[in-house]
Amino acid sequence: MKPKEFITRLQHDEIVAAIQAAExxxxxxxxxxxxxxxxxxxxxxxxxxxxELGMHKTTDRNGVLIFxxxxxxxxxxxxxxxxxxxCGDVFWIKVAAEMTSHFKRENFTAGLIHAxxxxxxxxxxxxxxxxxxxxxxxxxxxxx
Numbered sequence: 001m002k003p004k005e006f007i008t009r010l011q012h013d014e015i016v017a018a019i020q021a022a023e024x025x026x027x028x029x030x031x032x033x034x035x036x037x038x039x040x041x042x043x044x045x046x047x048x049x050x051x052e053l054g055m056h057k058t059t060d061r062n063g064v065l066i067f068x069x070x071x072x073x074x075x076x077x078x079x080x081x082x083x084x085x086x087c088g089d090v091f092w093i094k095v096a097a098e099m100t101s102h103f104k105r106e107n108f109t110a111g112l113i114h115a116x117x118x119x120x121x122x123x124x125x126x127x128x129x130x131x132x133x134x135x136x137x138x139x140x141x142x143x144x
Contacts, residue, residue, distance in 0.1 A: 003036040003143070006070035010034075011109040012141060018113040019139040022120020028062040028083065028127045029136050030119055031055060032112060034143040035069040042069055042076040049142075056080055058136050062127045064119050066112060075099065077115060086126040095119065 019030050031053055039045040046067035050056065055063035061082035068075040077092050077099075095118050102111030 001070045001073070003034060003070050006068070006108065007034055007141075007143060009106075009108055010112070010141070014109055015112050015116070015141060016139050018116040018120075022116050022123070023135065023139070025120060025129050026062075026123035026127045027060055027130055027133050028064065028120075028123030029055065029058050030064050030066070030116055030123070030139075031137055032066045032116070032141045033068070034141060035067065036071070036144050037069065038071040039069045039074065040072070042067060042072070042074040043078065045069065046076040046078045049144075050078060050080075053137070053142060055137065060127055062123060063137065064123070066115050066119070068112075075103075077119070079119075083123070083126070087122055091122060 015032060022030055033049050035045060046065055049067060050065045055065055058080065061080040064077065064079045064083055066077050077096055095115050099111045099115045102114060
């Protein structure tokens with residue numbers, strides 16, 4: 001699928017609202033990035049964009065990036081070192097499988113929201129919200 005078509009099919013406001021709702025319960029940060037490029041290795045591409053977006057600069061190293069490359073029909077979910085140390089690969093594999101189920105039915109917004117909310121639950125468990133916590137990263141969907 002062409003990235004432009006993918007982006008236009010997303011319910012942008014619903015996705016941003018899901019990010020904001022998830023982040024209210026945690027000091028963690030969640031971003032969604034849509035790539036216009038074809039990639040054979042979505043994890044490596046996600047890691048590069050993770051750094052470009054400054055996600056490694058969060059106070060508790062608790063940022064999570066949901067990276068989607070619609071042209072390649074691939075995606076990756078990666079967490080910073082603080083998140084990964086607490087959940088390992090099992091959590092991400094489960095969320096990715098659930099997201100894949102939505103994407104196969106072309107329910108892209110639902111798949112992203114599901115992944116955002118599940119990630120938010122994990123972050124809230126390990127990085128609960130604190131009084132005075134500020135939003136360190138934009139909640140808007142990023143793309144290249």
